Amino acid sequence: MEDIEWGNQTGVTEFILLGFGNLLELQILLFLLFLVIYIVTVAGNILIVVLVVADQHLHTPMYFFLGNLSCLETCYTSNILPRVLASLLTGDRTISVEGCIVQLHCFVSTEGCLLAVMSYDRYLAICKPLHYSALMNDRFSLQLGVGSWLSGFTVSTNTECWMSQMIFCGPNEIEHFFCDYIALLKLSCSDTSKMVLVIFFLSFIMILLPFLFTLTSYMCIISTILRIPSTMGRQKAFSTCSSHLIMVTIFYGTLTIVYMLPDTAALRDLNKVLPVFYTILTPLANPLIYSLRNKEVKEALRKALKLCRPIPSPH
Numbered sequence: 001m002e003d004i005e006w007g008n009q010t011g012v013t014e015f016i017l018l019g020f021g022n023l024l025e026l027q028i029l030l031f032l033l034f035l036v037i038y039i040v041t042v043a044g045n046i047l048i049v050v051l052v053v054a055d056q057h058l059h060t061p062m063y064f065f066l067g068n069l070s071c072l073e074t075c076y077t078s079n080i081l082p083r084v085l086a087s088l089l090t091g092d093r094t095i096s097v098e099g100c101i102v103q104l105h106c107f108v109s110t111e112g113c114l115l116a117v118m119s120y121d122r123y124l125a126i127c128k129p130l131h132y133s134a135l136m137n138d139r140f141s142l143q144l145g146v147g148s149w150l151s152g153f154t155v156s157t158n159t160e161c162w163m164s165q166m167i168f169c170g171p172n173e174i175e176h177f178f179c180d181y182i183a184l185l186k187l188s189c190s191d192t193s194k195m196v197l198v199i200f201f202l203s204f205i206m207i208l209l210p211f212l213f214t215l216t217s218y219m220c221i222i223s224t225i226l227r228i229p230s231t232m233g234r235q236k237a238f239s240t241c242s243s244h245l246i247m248v249t250i251f252y253g254t255l256t257i258v259y260m261l262p263d264t265a266a267l268r269d270l271n272k273v274l275p276v277f278y279t280i281l282t283p284l285a286n287p288l289i290y291s292l293r294n295k296e297v298k299e300a301l302r303k304a305l306k307l308c309r310p311i312p313s314p315h
Helices: 024-054 061-090 097-103 107-127 129-135 138-164 181-187 193-226 231-260 268-273 275-293 295-308
Strands: 003-006 009-012 014-017 094-096
Touching (some): 014 097, 061 097, 061 138, 107 129, 107 138, 107 193, 107 231, 138 181, 193 231, 231 275, 275 295
Antiparallel strands (some): 003 009
């Protein structure tokens, strides 16, 4: 292992992502599985972005936010899965310190903000339908979308700057298939007390607050839906937000379990598997849930397929 000098300490230049290294007999199977997931995730999310941009009927705040979420999921997956695929194919599980810090890019905080914004959009549509057009206009929805991206970028820039100043002098094994803040803090031989406070503060602002906002929005939405007298009316209102509610449940459910579970030997393998849900399966679920459960997206896809059909040549 190549080392470099940091004052009187030796700093490691690469980490070993243990990940699925103990499943040697399943490496090829896992590679094929994750390759298919990666292709479907990227293709599905890019398709949603294209449909939202191309179809006039999808030029609404709800689909604008969905397009942003799909773009984010593409970036999120492409930041993690290619490295996982390379390690499964070659057996090389090392990653440079710089590459590890790049993987820390906080797409999670941006996704939390976007999910909160989408829940607010559904809250206005269901609880304030008469004022929806005035409140959620194009300018305001653009500001919410840009604000979500800028918030995530700000968090990422700050945390990556802090992490890049830390010294890692061994051991250099990470018990995950990707780089994680908590795992890196445990490996650092620098004073991490300030960094722990920074991460705690940013997590509270960028993850917990959006979660509480999303939860409050859905409590109001469900309360409003239950007061609708007709069964058909309740079903129609719930169908407009059910896809988003599924995404919120998967994302926050697995994220909470991962970071709330105690770090014990008995739960270590479970802690390796659960991050698969919010780093790999959530981006995959996004296009599947919205395309399979949304009539307008399916209609836009049918129109696009008709346009792509070759025109028969005259005989």
